Amino acid sequence: MNLKELATKLGLSPTTVSRALNGYPEVNEATRERVMAAAKRHNYRPNTRAIRLATGRAMAVGHVIPIASRHEIVNPVFADFIAGAGEVYSRNDYDMVLSVVPDAQEEPTYRLLRAKGNVDGVIVHAPKMDDPRIALLHEIGLPFVVHGRASGCSLPYPWVDVNNRRAFQRATEFLLDLGHRRIALLNGLEFMDFAMRRRGGYADALAARGLAEDPALMVSEEMTEVAGHRAGLRMLALPDPPTAFLASSMILGMGLRRACEDRGLRLGRDVSVIIHDDDLSYMKNGEDVPIYTATRSSVREAGRIAAEMLLSLISGNLTEVPTRLLEADLIIGQSTGPAPAR
Amino acid sequence: MNLKELATKLGLSPTTVSRALNGYPEVNEATRERVMAAAKRHNYRPNTRAIRLATGRAMAVGHVIPIASRHEIVNPVFADFIAGAGEVYSRNDYDMVLSVVPDAQEEPTYRLLRAKGNVDGVIVHAPKMDDPRIALLHEIGLPFVVHGRASGCSLPYPWVDVNNRRAFQRATEFLLDLGHRRIALLNGLEFMDFAMRRRGGYADALAARGLAEDPALMVSEEMTEVAGHRAGLRMLALPDPPTAFLASSMILGMGLRRACEDRGLRLGRDVSVIIHDDDLSYMKNGEDVPIYTATRSSVREAGRIAAEMLLSLISGNLTEVPTRLLEADLIIGQSTGPAPAR
DNA sequence: GGCGGCATCCAAAACGGTTTCAATCCGTCC
DNA sequence: GGACGGATTGAAACCGTTTTGGATGCCGCC
Numbered sequence: 038m039n040l041k042e043l044a045t046k047l048g049l050s051p052t053t054v055s056r057a058l059n060g061y062p063e064v065n066e067a068t069r070e071r072v073m074a075a076a077k078r079h080n081y082r083p084n085t086r087a088i089r090l091a092t093g094r095a096m097a098v099g100h101v102i103p104i105a106s107r108h109e110i111v112n113p114v115f116a117d118f119i120a121g122a123g124e125v126y127s128r129n130d131y132d133m134v135l136s137v138v139p140d141a142q143e144e145p146t147y148r149l150l151r152a153k154g155n156v157d158g159v160i161v162h163a164p165k166m167d168d169p170r171i172a173l174l175h176e177i178g179l180p181f182v183v184h185g186r187a188s189g190c191s192l193p194y195p196w197v198d199v200n201n202r203r204a205f206q207r208a209t210e211f212l213l214d215l216g217h218r219r220i221a222l223l224n225g226l227e228f229m230d231f232a233m234r235r236r237g238g239y240a241d242a243l244a245a246r247g248l249a250e251d252p253a254l255m256v257s258e259e260m261t262e263v264a265g266h267r268a269g270l271r272m273l274a275l276p277d278p279p280t281a282f283l284a285s286s287m288i289l290g291m292g293l294r295r296a297c298e299d300r301g302l303r304l305g306r307d308v309s310v311i312i313h314d315d316d317l318s319y320m321k322n323g324e325d326v327p328i329y330t331a332t333r334s335s336v337r338e339a340g341r342i343a344a345e346m347l348l349s350l351i352s353g354n355l356t357e358v359p360t361r362l363l364e365a366d367l368i369i370g371q372s373t374g375p376a377p378a379r
Numbered sequence: 380m381n382l383k384e385l386a387t388k389l390g391l392s393p394t395t396v397s398r399a400l401n402g403y404p405e406v407n408e409a410t411r412e413r414v415m416a417a418a419k420r421h422n423y424r425p426n427t428r429a430i431r432l433a434t435g436r437a438m439a440v441g442h443v444i445p446i447a448s449r450h451e452i453v454n455p456v457f458a459d460f461i462a463g464a465g466e467v468y469s470r471n472d473y474d475m476v477l478s479v480v481p482d483a484q485e486e487p488t489y490r491l492l493r494a495k496g497n498v499d500g501v502i503v504h505a506p507k508m509d510d511p512r513i514a515l516l517h518e519i520g521l522p523f524v525v526h527g528r529a530s531g532c533s534l535p536y537p538w539v540d541v542n543n544r545r546a547f548q549r550a551t552e553f554l555l556d557l558g559h560r561r562i563a564l565l566n567g568l569e570f571m572d573f574a575m576r577r578r579g580g581y582a583d584a585l586a587a588r589g590l591a592e593d594p595a596l597m598v599s600e601e602m603t604e605v606a607g608h609r610a611g612l613r614m615l616a617l618p619d620p621p622t623a624f625l626a627s628s629m630i631l632g633m634g635l636r637r638a639c640e641d642r643g644l645r646l647g648r649d650v651s652v653i654i655h656d657d658d659l660s661y662m663k664n665g666e667d668v669p670i671y672t673a674t675r676s677s678v679r680e681a682g683r684i685a686a687e688m689l690l691s692l693i694s695g696n697l698t699e700v701p702t703r704l705l706e707a708d709l710i711i712g713q714s715t716g717p718a719p720a721r
Numbered sequence: 722g723g724c725g726g727c728a729t730c731c732a733a734a735a736c737g738g739t740t741t742c743a744a745t746c747c748g749t750c751c
Numbered sequence: 752g753g754a755c756g757g758a759t760t761g762a763a764a765c766c767g768t769t770t771t772g773g774a775t776g777c778c779g780c781c
Contacts, residue, residue, distance in 0.1 A: 039736095039737060039738080040737060040738060040739095041737075041738090049760080049761090050760065050761045050762075051737090051738080051739090051761090052739085052740085052760075052761055052762080052763095053759085053760055053761070055738070055739065055740090056739090056740095056760090059739085063758075063759065063760085064758095064759070064760080065758075065759060065760090068759080068760090080494070082491065082494035082495045083495065083737080083738065084432075084495060084496050084736085084737055084738065085437075085495040085496055085497050086428065086431040086432045086435075086437065086496055086736080086737075086738090087432055087736070087737035087738035087739090087766095088737080088738060088739080089428040089431070089432075089738090089766095090426075090428045090429055090431075090432045090736085090737080090738075090739095090765095090766050090767065090768085091737075091738045091739045091740085091765080091766055092738085092739065092766085093428075093766065095427075095428065097476070102462065102465065104462060104466065111458045111459055111461075111462045111659075111660045111661060112458075112661070113455075113458065113661040113662075115458050116453045116454075116455065116457050116458040117453055119453075119477065119479070120444065120446060120453045120479055122479075123444065123477055123478070123479025124446065124479050126479070127478060127479055127480050132476045132478075132497060133476060133477045133478070133479070134439070134474045134475060134476050134477075135461065135465055135475045135476075135477060136465070136469060136474075136475070137461070137462055137464075137465025137466050137468070137469055137475070138469050149424065152422070152424035153424045153425065153426060153427040154426050154427055154428055155427050155474060260661070261661060261662070261663055262633075262662060262663070262670075263663055263665060263666055263670075288661065288662070291604075291633050294636075294637065294640070295636065295670070298636070298640055298645075303640075317453075318453045319453060319454070319455040319602070319603060319630065320455075320603070320604060320630070321603055321604070321605055323605060324605055328604075328605075328637070381766095381767060381768085382767060382768060382769095383767075383768095391730080391731090392730065392731045392732075393731090393767090393768080393769090394730075394731055394732080394733095394769085394770080395729080395730055395731070397768070397769065397770090398730090398769090398770095401769085405728075405729065405730085406728095406729070406730080407728075407729060407730085410729080410730090425767080425768065426766085426767050426768070428766080428767075428768090429736095429766070429767035429768035429769085430767080430768055430769080431736095431768090432736050432737065432738085432766085432767080432768070432769095433735080433736055433767075433768040433769040433770080434736085434768080434769065434770095435736070435769095
């Protein structure tokens with residue numbers, strides 16, 4: 038059942054039927070109701086492909102997921118972010134289209150999406166320092182929102198981010214207040230913007246207490262259980278091992294737990310750990326009492342916010358470049374305690 | 380730059396240009412080259428929206444992700460499956476569109492996708508026993524591939540699945556051979572088809588040795604760290620506790636590890652654990668030596684296979700209903716050992 | 722020299738909607 | 752009673768491709 042057939046059946050022109058269904062004011066209310074009823078009865082659904090061609094809008098937003106050829110990793114926060122954003126798209130009748138491409142193909146992919154008109158805008162994931170995608174998207178004129186920020190980018194751009202710096206600063210201070218002086222940082226890859234900011238917060242807190250950073254206690258790695266385990270083992274074997282760790286993700290924390298276990302140490306007593314908790318649905322940080330003390334910020338919520346931001350950007354009724362800085366909560370769990378006496 | 384403009388610039392008709400670019404034989408080779416060159420020079424990209432309307436194909440595949448309202452969980456294997464499938468779509472110039480909807484909306488969503496012509500086919504995720512989606516998709520005539528199977532479904536349908544039954548049977552046998560007699564099963568939710576099959580394999584292996592199932596050692600839960608921890612604690616506190624566990628996912632295994640730690644037990648010595656390892660990129664089961672003994676099957680590879688299956692289904696050059704049963708590897712890691720002497 | 726066949730190209734009709742512009746009807750006002 | 756204006760509807764253009772159904776020219780063949 039298409040528009041023309043429906044119109045014929047009603048003895049009306051396609052024009053009027055279209056207008057009736059789309060809520061245009063210039064159609065008689067009685068007619069509109071008749072049309073609505075007939076549309077419902079015949080289960081008429083306007084063809085998306087036709088609408089898209091006619092209106093010139095794609096009614097879709099893109100998410101480009103680069104697959105790093107070397108370290109084949111799919112970002113674990115990705116699923117939850119997508120879920121949050123997807124809810125918003127669904128409610129607004131937008132499609133969410135994912136492009137999974139080798140990372141070398143990322144730039145051409147954006148250009149293609151734009152040139153072929155597949156999407157009206159995109160979300161930029163996992164920005165690096167000086168991320169080139171921002172300039173690119175500006176250049177090709179494709180609306181976008183960055184999940185995170187890209188230090189060193191001079192032009193303004195829309196973003197949604199967690200205050201990573203503040204979060205890690207607070208976490209470090211919390212450990213310092215507990216008497217810890219040897220605090221290790223298990224960070225994500227530090228060409229990622231969020232990782233640099235976290236490191237900055239950590240460094241600030243140390244400096245504020247007159248403590249020097251110790252390169253032996255800082256590692257920048259992929260955020261996997263194995264990496265957490267390896268780094269934990271190595272540091273705990275140092276002559277002057279850390280008494281506390283800051284880990285950039287829950288999964289790193291789990292590896293850390295295993296390392297402590299291997300060395301017969303108990304989390305929260307012998308070793309303190311604070312993680313960053315993205316509040317992933319399949320990785321809840323405990324129920325009533327959190328397993329890990331953590332800086333927490335829901336990535337799913339970030340997905341919702343970013344999606345809404347992008348949709349209003351697309352609709353064009355925004356005068357300023359929107360940005361949104363989310364504060365992380367510092368929640369106390371079972372993985373921290375006072376620094377053990379030496 | 381659109382087709383008409385390009386045609387004018389070349390002094391040709393849109394027809395010829397279109398045919399030249401799409402490789403139709405009835406165009407002079409010299410002309411074709413001229414067209415190709417011009418298209419490249421002017422960076423011409425045919426408008427996807429127009430192609431879709433003209434050809435009547437969506438050039439897109441749908442994945443419907445129901446968000447359970449009660450237990451708000453996004454399936455963690457989802458990201459990797461998507462990554463695998465997405466690679467295939469990209470290579471074949473298909474879009475992957477994700478619909479995130481409240482689970483009550485799932486059926487209408489499929490109907491809408493079909494009626495509005497947004498997609499040419501869909502992948503069905505996480506099938507339950509007697510899953511109604513299969514009959515639905517048959518009814519509305521939307522091509523699909525199920526990731527998993529749905530017991531109790533009478534009509535044939537295309538699927539890609541792991542041999543869950545065999546995997547858990549082998550894992551159980553392995554533990555039995557190590558002398559374990561009290562073997563617990565930490566399963567996923569047992570209205571999920573895969574969970575039922577795993578339980579079946581476990582039960583078979585026990586029965587083959589004349590052992591009875593003990594309901595106190597079997598739990599069906601959401602697969603989270605917390606659930607693994609809770610179930611582990613409970614079972615280890617039994618008067619006659621299990622000496623070995625079968626866990627349906629790596630994350631359950633991590634919760635189990637924490638439970639053991641809480642009780643001062645050591646994995647692989649005091650307690651044996653076998654997990655099912657979906658080979659997720661962000662949850663590698665160790666490097667050289669696996670952390671957990673595991674039944675392993677790459678969900679990413681399953682995604683690739685399912686996507687390819689769906690595309691050939693859509694292309695229509697398949698006479699039979701395709702199915703594919705993948706065998707899981709049983710890999711030996713550090714989490715299993717002989718049953719401790721009582 | 723006419724004719725069939727082949728190679729090559731094009732005009733125009735789809736595809737299924739939206740949107741512009743114009744037409745009709747009817748009541749009101751002067 | 753005719754001009755005007757608002758309410759309602761419709762014809763036709765348009766979005767940018769693909770595809771159908773010719774057209775044209777050229778060649779070889781009888």
